[in-house]
Amino acid sequence: MFHSSLVLSDPQKRTIYDQYGEDGLKGQVPPPDAGGAGGPTFFSTGGGPTSFRFNTRNADDIFNEFFGFSSPFGGMGGGGSGMRNARFGGMFDDDMFASYGEGGGGGYQSAPRKGALIEQRLPCTLEELYKGTTKKMKISREILDASGRTAPVEEILTINIKPGWKKGTKITFQEKGNEHPNQVPSDLVFIVDEKAHRTFTRDGNDLVFTHKIPLVEALSGCIVHITTLDGRNLTIPINNVIHPDYEEIVPKEGMPISKDPTKKGNLRIKFDIKFPARLTSSQKAGIKELLGS
Numbered sequence: 001m002f003h004s005s006l007v008l009s010d011p012q013k014r015t016i017y018d019q020y021g022e023d024g025l026k027g028q029v030p031p032p033d034a035g036g037a038g039g040p041t042f043f044s045t046g047g048g049p050t051s052f053r054f055n056t057r058n059a060d061d062i063f064n065e066f067f068g069f070s071s072p073f074g075g076m077g078g079g080g081s082g083m084r085n086a087r088f089g090g091m092f093d094d095d096m097f098a099s100y101g102e103g104g105g106g107g108y109q110s111a112p113r114k115g116a117l118i119e120q121r122l123p124c125t126l127e128e129l130y131k132g133t134t135k136k137m138k139i140s141r142e143i144l145d146a147s148g149r150t151a152p153v154e155e156i157l158t159i160n161i162k163p164g165w166k167k168g169t170k171i172t173f174q175e176k177g178n179e180h181p182n183q184v185p186s187d188l189v190f191i192v193d194e195k196a197h198r199t200f201t202r203d204g205n206d207l208v209f210t211h212k213i214p215l216v217e218a219l220s221g222c223i224v225h226i227t228t229l230d231g232r233n234l235t236i237p238i239n240n241v242i243h244p245d246y247e248e249i250v251p252k253e254g255m256p257i258s259k260d261p262t263k264k265g266n267l268r269i270k271f272d273i274k275f276p277a278r279l280t281s282s283q284k285a286g287i288k289e290l291l292g293s
Contacts, residue, residue: 115186118177122190124161126197130229130255132163139188142178150179159190164205164258167194200229205265206254212272218242224269228253234267242271 122135137157142150159171169192177186200207211224219241226234238248247268254265279287 112182112184114184115177118186119189119191121193123193123195125195127229128161129165133161135159144179162258163261164256165192167192205257206268208268210270210272214274218273
């Protein structure tokens, strides 16, 4: 039995006695400063020769004992994954460190990579882009079966062409490329292309129509007949003098605007004036008399 007066007179013994009682004074537990603040904790199963102790040391302390620093993935001081990898002799790659961190340190998680994008032209007539249409596209690709082997399949993809879509519009089908082990299938992208039209050319949301006329009509006026992309017949009288840079604008007879198909661009009529190859003396005299006044 320890005397209380001796305990009270010795600050260190008093601290041990307050925390551990008489067992602490008998040496069955270490004094509070034995491991320092945050040091390892020991548990004793008894005082005899068969006793043993459990060490609940922090995992970072154990790692530090082997590798010289406290954590394999944190607290490495700005060296980045390359420096961390160097400390391990190059046995890990950067993706492993990144995956460990993203997974909360629970272990290496390999994220499968996605295959390269596959692009395919989608030719469309101007009529299809004017009115809108549905296209069925057959594709052939490789898929993985239950055993992990690839097998060829054919699929039909439906593409809804909206009125007013322009050349370069992209339609993406997610992961419709070939399947490979440990890889996410590629995305398949169709890119709208415009076929040449025999009557019209497109300029943004406008349609351009070129009309050939002889010089006499350019000077005296003419009537232009046009069949639209949706099959309507337009009759447009031109009463102005037509010069080589002249354009007649017909509002709202162009292409539909894709963001608002109720609205349209304009129809622009240009003119290709055919000049006579030669004039007789009397013709020249008549033109001079007509235009010289």
